[in-house]
Amino acid sequence: xxxxxxxxxxxxxxxxxxxxxxxxxxxxxxxxxxxxxxxxxxxxxxxxxxxxxxxxxxxxxxxxxxxxxxxxxxxxxxxxxxxxxxxxxxxxxxxxxxxxxxxxxxxxxxxxxxxxxxxxxxxxxxxxxxxxxxxxxxxxxxxxxxxxxxxxxxxxxxxxxxxxxxxxxxxxxxxxxxxxxxxxxxxxxxxxxxxxxxxxxxxxxxxxxxxxxxxxxxxxxxxxxxxxxxxxxxxxxxxxxxxxxxxxxxx
Amino acid sequence: xxxxxxxxxxxxxxxxxxxxxxxxxxxxxxxxxxxxxxxxxxxxxxxxxxxxxxxxxxxxxxxxxxxxxxxxxxxxxxxxxxxxxxxxxxxxxxxxxxxxxxxxxxxxxxxxx
Amino acid sequence: xxxxxxxxxxxxxxxxxxxxxxxxxxxxxxxxxxxxxxxxxxxxxxxxxxxxxxxxxxxxxxxxxxxxxxxxxxxxxxxxxxxxxxxxxxxxxxxxxxxxxxxxxxxxxx
Numbered sequence: 001x002x003x004x005x006x007x008x009x010x011x012x013x014x015x016x017x018x019x020x021x022x023x024x025x026x027x028x029x030x031x032x033x034x035x036x037x038x039x040x041x042x043x044x045x046x047x048x049x050x051x052x053x054x055x056x057x058x059x060x061x062x063x064x065x066x067x068x069x070x071x072x073x074x075x076x077x078x079x080x081x082x083x084x085x086x087x088x089x090x091x092x093x094x095x096x097x098x099x100x101x102x103x104x105x106x107x108x109x110x111x112x113x114x115x116x117x118x119x120x121x122x123x124x125x126x127x128x129x130x131x132x133x134x135x136x137x138x139x140x141x142x143x144x145x146x147x148x149x150x151x152x153x154x155x156x157x158x159x160x161x162x163x164x165x166x167x168x169x170x171x172x173x174x175x176x177x178x179x180x181x182x183x184x185x186x187x188x189x190x191x192x193x194x195x196x197x198x199x200x201x202x203x204x205x206x207x208x209x210x211x212x213x214x215x216x217x218x219x220x221x222x223x224x225x226x227x228x229x230x231x232x233x234x235x236x237x238x239x240x241x242x243x244x245x246x247x248x249x250x251x
Numbered sequence: 252x253x254x255x256x257x258x259x260x261x262x263x264x265x266x267x268x269x270x271x272x273x274x275x276x277x278x279x280x281x282x283x284x285x286x287x288x289x290x291x292x293x294x295x296x297x298x299x300x301x302x303x304x305x306x307x308x309x310x311x312x313x314x315x316x317x318x319x320x321x322x323x324x325x326x327x328x329x330x331x332x333x334x335x336x337x338x339x340x341x342x343x344x345x346x347x348x349x350x351x352x353x354x355x356x357x358x359x360x361x362x363x364x
Numbered sequence: 365x366x367x368x369x370x371x372x373x374x375x376x377x378x379x380x381x382x383x384x385x386x387x388x389x390x391x392x393x394x395x396x397x398x399x400x401x402x403x404x405x406x407x408x409x410x411x412x413x414x415x416x417x418x419x420x421x422x423x424x425x426x427x428x429x430x431x432x433x434x435x436x437x438x439x440x441x442x443x444x445x446x447x448x449x450x451x452x453x454x455x456x457x458x459x460x461x462x463x464x465x466x467x468x469x470x471x472x473x474x
Contacts, residue, residue, distance in 0.1 A: 076256075078255055079254055079255025079256055080255050080256050081256065104256070167256075168256050170257070170262075216265050216269075217261070217265070217329055217332055217333075218261055218262045218265045219259075219261040219262075219341065220256060220257070220259070220261075220262060223259050223261070224256070230337070232332075233337040236332055236333045236334075236337065239333050240333065240334060
């Protein structure tokens with residue numbers, strides 16, 4: 001949608017890119033422009049690293065694996081939440097310009113580093129936490145991989161808590177108590193986990209004013225999830241489960 | 252000016268559903284008020300109904316029927332999304348909902364003119 | 365913002381209205397053919413228990429559905445919260461119910 005292929009020739013002859021980077025602490029700040037050398041092949045993370053290393057060491061940002069496994073480098077790139085290590089500059093460059101900002105819907109610590117505290121607090125609040133039903137002295141629970149519940153859980157468990165979905169979600173922006181797509185997605189996987197013992201608490205947790213019923217199915221979460229997960233579908237599952245629970249329907 | 256992260260089809264489907272619902276909710280009291288005149292002020296009721304002969308009014312009514320149909324089909328899409336097994340055809344359903352709404356509103360318009 | 369109960373009411377009222385909306389649109393398409401007059405409308409609806417029940421249930425369902433829908437909008441967009449939000453929701457429900465039932469009575473009373 002924002003690929004700039006029409007200007008590819010222009011891009012390949014360009015020597016520098018104009019990169020706007022959010023600078024500031026907490027609520028205050030502004031975009032600062034940098035002229036970054038264009039390489040044949042570079043990611044947005046390469047761009048940010050170039051700014052911080054030879055150009056401006058005061059730039060704060062997060063990354064770890066730089067190969068698309070950890071989710072630490074998630075930022076807003078031209079207004080869309082992405083993993084910067086897996087975003088090729090040529091795919092998002094707009095007439096030689098880039099805009100890089102910290103993840104939306106989260107408080108900013110400094111520059112490109114967002115405060116993930118509320119994201120993880122909501123994870124716990126949604127009971128997206130495993131509650132064992134057995135001790136080490138009990139027999140191991142046999143889990144049949146063909147069980148529909150296991151299939152449902154497995155389809156959603158690859159979440160690495162990068163908060164891209166949380167940044168994309170307008171229901172999160174509109175409701176500060178909304179638990180968000182990631183936490184609810186995880187709650188859904190645990191709801192389907194045969195080994196878990198806290199389903200009653202979990203359904204309560206996702207039925208309140210911040211619960212799954214705030215989702216408007218805009219599907220921004222699944223649109224942007226770099227792991228191709230589908231929190232909207234998980235949340236739909238939670239909606240069904242909470243209704244069944246409310247109406248006293250035994251599963 | 253739509254924010255970049257919103258520029259995907261299913262966000263527009265959401266927007267259409269929300270705006271159509273809002274418009275219907277706001278216009279409904281007026282609709283009820285005019286109908287209630289049938290009892291209290293039958294002559295005024297008659298006068299209001301005479302407005303339907305004007306082409307611009309017919310076009311506005313087409314708009315209203317479109318809003319109702321869009322909200323209805325969009326609602327069906329949401330109920331299907333939430334209660335039926337997940338389908339990868341979400342964008343297709345949104346397109347079908349919008350087209351069906353237009354066709355129904357068009358049927359109304361052709362009947363009205 | 366919705367909790368599970370309001371969500372249920374919203375979806376239930378929607379499902380009640382689904383057939384009613386289709387019938388209403390079909391009736392409108394039929395009724396506007398060859399022009400529309402007040403006499404035409406009232407000759408069909410006045411004294412009709414069927415239309416009274418049909419539109420009465422429609423008004424009941426839409427009052428619930430629209431009140432909850434508006435609640436979500438004023439919460440998300442206007443940031444209305446707490447008692448003010450509850451008051452708004454009830455006011456919308458009662459307002460639509462009252463005006464709607466008045467309209468139903470006006471066109472079906474004989």
